[in-house]
Amino acid sequence: MDLNTIESVLTPGVREALPPWRTGDAWLAGGTWLFSEPQPHLARLVDLAGLGWAPHAVTAEGLSIGATCTIAALERLDLPADWAARPLVGQCCRALLGSFKVWNAATVGGNLCLALPAGPMIALTAALDGTCLIWTPEGGERHLPVLDLVLGPCATALHPGEVLRRIDLPAAALRRRAAFRRIALSPNGRSGALLIGTLDGTGAFALTVTAATRRPLQVRFATVPEAGALESALAAIPDDLWYDDVHGAPAWRRHVTGLLAAEIRGELASEPGEGA
Structure with missing residues (x-):
């Protein structure tokens, strides 16, 4: 246009x-x-294209994603074998439904800064403890967790003139076991709920809820929770945080979030490869 x-x-x-x-x-x-x-x-x-930012960098510290990295470039990235959560990258990239033209133009930073509830890059980076590097207009910089960047639909914590420069995902988060679940009202529809669960080496469990809610939410437990404890944590989400648009009513989003969360809990409670 x-x-x-x-x-x-x-x-x-x-x-x-x-x-x-x-x-x-x-x-x-x-x-x-x-x-x-x-x-x-x-x-x-x-x-911002003229600034020539590297699309991504894999280091001992983790994965750094330039804000102008395209979805296609991220999806093609070959990640270390010991990063157990690496399938999430492809799964979240493919959750952005669009033509090859969109995939080769849309950026990771743009997906975060647009702050749509269904933004899959928000889900990916929030679930893996992503931290944003932000350039300030005065020439400085600040860091902000992805969970704190997105405030609601099309609303972020960026101040006028600030630029999202990079998102850093720590290696420790990328080594966690992970489980991904997504649902939409139609096979090629926008996500109505996108959930990611992770389990670290100490047994700590985290569930990140996106698309169903107005902003990304995360619940954490020291171990894989009992089914009732997880249900209670999700029931505590305020009614006004469940998103409402043509891609799903709040009651439906709440219901399917509970179902997908139970599936994630069951998958991560099992030993790797169990039931395969």
């Missing part, structure tokens, strides 16, 4: 060339959402 209110597009090559933020500005990464509907409030785009 043509954005006929845009007066200029800037493509800075280094951070120092980023312009002072002003009303009517927007950061441009993949642009798959930005160009999908009218943006009458925008007058200037600042294209």
